[in-house]
Amino acid sequence: MDRASRFCRRTFLGDAWRTVAWGAAGVVTLGLAGMLRHVVGRTIDIPLPADLLERAGRQDGVQVDGIFVRWSGDTPTAFSLRCTHLGCRTRPDPASGGFACPCHGSRFDREGAVIRGPAEAPLARVPVRLEGARWIATVEADHG
Amino acid sequence: MGERPADGHRFGALSLGFLAVTVLSGVALVPMYRPEDALASVEAIHGAIPGAWLIRAVHAFAALGFLLSTVIHLAQVVVRGDVGRVPAGIWWRSTLLLPIAVAGMLTGFLLRGDAEAIAAMAVGRGVLGSVPWIGEGLATLLLGPPGAGLGPVALHHAGTLTVLPWLLSFEHGRRAWPDLRSLVTALLASIAIAGIVPVAPGPAEGAAGRLLGPWYLLGLQGMLLDLPVVTAWIVPAAAVLGVGMLAHVRGRARTAVMAGLGGVAVAWVGWTVRLLVAGAG
Numbered sequence: 355m356d357r358a359s360r361f362c363r364r365t366f367l368g369d370a371w372r373t374v375a376w377g378a379a380g381v382v383t384l385g386l387a388g389m390l391r392h393v394v395g396r397t398i399d400i401p402l403p404a405d406l407l408e409r410a411g412r413q414d415g416v417q418v419d420g421i422f423v424r425w426s427g428d429t430p431t432a433f434s435l436r437c438t439h440l441g442c443r444t445r446p447d448p449a450s451g452g453f454a455c456p457c458h459g460s461r462f463d464r465e466g467a468v469i470r471g472p473a474e475a476p477l478a479r480v481p482v483r484l485e486g487a488r489w490i491a492t493v494e495a496d497h498g
Numbered sequence: 499m500g501e502r503p504a505d506g507h508r509f510g511a512l513s514l515g516f517l518a519v520t521v522l523s524g525v526a527l528v529p530m531y532r533p534e535d536a537l538a539s540v541e542a543i544h545g546a547i548p549g550a551w552l553i554r555a556v557h558a559f560a561a562l563g564f565l566l567s568t569v570i571h572l573a574q575v576v577v578r579g580d581v582g583r584v585p586a587g588i589w590w591r592s593t594l595l596l597p598i599a600v601a602g603m604l605t606g607f608l609l610r611g612d613a614e615a616i617a618a619m620a621v622g623r624g625v626l627g628s629v630p631w632i633g634e635g636l637a638t639l640l641l642g643p644p645g646a647g648l649g650p651v652a653l654h655h656a657g658t659l660t661v662l663p664w665l666l667s668f669e670h671g672r673r674a675w676p677d678l679r680s681l682v683t684a685l686l687a688s689i690a691i692a693g694i695v696p697v698a699p700g701p702a703e704g705a706a707g708r709l710l711g712p713w714y715l716l717g718l719q720g721m722l723l724d725l726p727v728v729t730a731w732i733v734p735a736a737a738v739l740g741v742g743m744l745a746h747v748r749g750r751a752r753t754a755v756m757a758g759l760g761g762v763a764v765a766w767v768g769w770t771v772r773l774l775v776a777g778a779g
Contacts, residue, residue, distance in 0.1 A: 369587055384635030398645065439722075440621045440727060441620030441621065441624045445706075456613075456707070456708045457708070458719070458722055458723055459723065
């Protein structure tokens, strides 16, 4: 083995070792960052406005902080406006009563079901509960 | 300011000039910008604070100049067949300047805090989250945990994405500061374009109309109309790997890599046109 090939092998091994070390450091960093997401909590409570019943009765529904609430009978039904494709906030479409995504054009019907992709899953239902006199919606932290 | 660069490296030197202008104008913007009230502070920069709009526009166009001069310098090196003269490790790390420059511009776009920026943040989180195994950690590391606001993005924009390109430029060009000619050229070019092309914040959340990402990523936004989400990181990653591989391949293999990079560029432009023509939302 001549000097040149020994040098190349040493250089290659040095580069490979550094690449592995940097890769391992990167994986550890990303793992810690991923754990952070679980530490900070994933759901939040949104109090719905006190005049929700009146407003929802006058209109077809109301938007509250990234969720859309309709009144059905005695209980509100809520959807997350977060598009299930990539998370853009969809907008209510008054003409159809459904929802449209302004980023990639997905469309959803009144019940949140997909009419047109690229989204494949329906809009997420948001659980709503009554606490005293206030309706509270519980949503994912990145709900929209 | 050091010795003047050789003519063959004029665009490489110019990229350092643009980087310096970007950083200095960014420092000047820091006291005026509040990540917790992003859109209002950007609107104040464009109205209430005299002359601040020019600093922001210079900042934006200097960042664009950094990317363009880096790409032109890279193309010159490839066309002249000088790739092999750069040590492979330095070539690979210098290749990272391309995604880092784009990330710097993209985080600047996110910091506007308008409806397009909020949507781009959501899309970015979704795209990063689609990377197998490390996606969630990657999204949290780069964008902060969900609901964290723009603080982590501002930190990366001003810190990580300033230090990294400077370090990589220093390793590549062996100079920490641009030569005077490059600095003045970059400054004058940025001011001239800033005076001609307006850089205003986009629509506020809730405004009508479709939302578009930054112009240089419209090709990716268009691809997502038709292709799976993973396309949005596989295509850029493949392009960066392709540029990096140029240091190792010769002959037909190099021609194949160049053809692949050309194909990505054509597809990028094609999907940009598709997005703009077909419309969304």
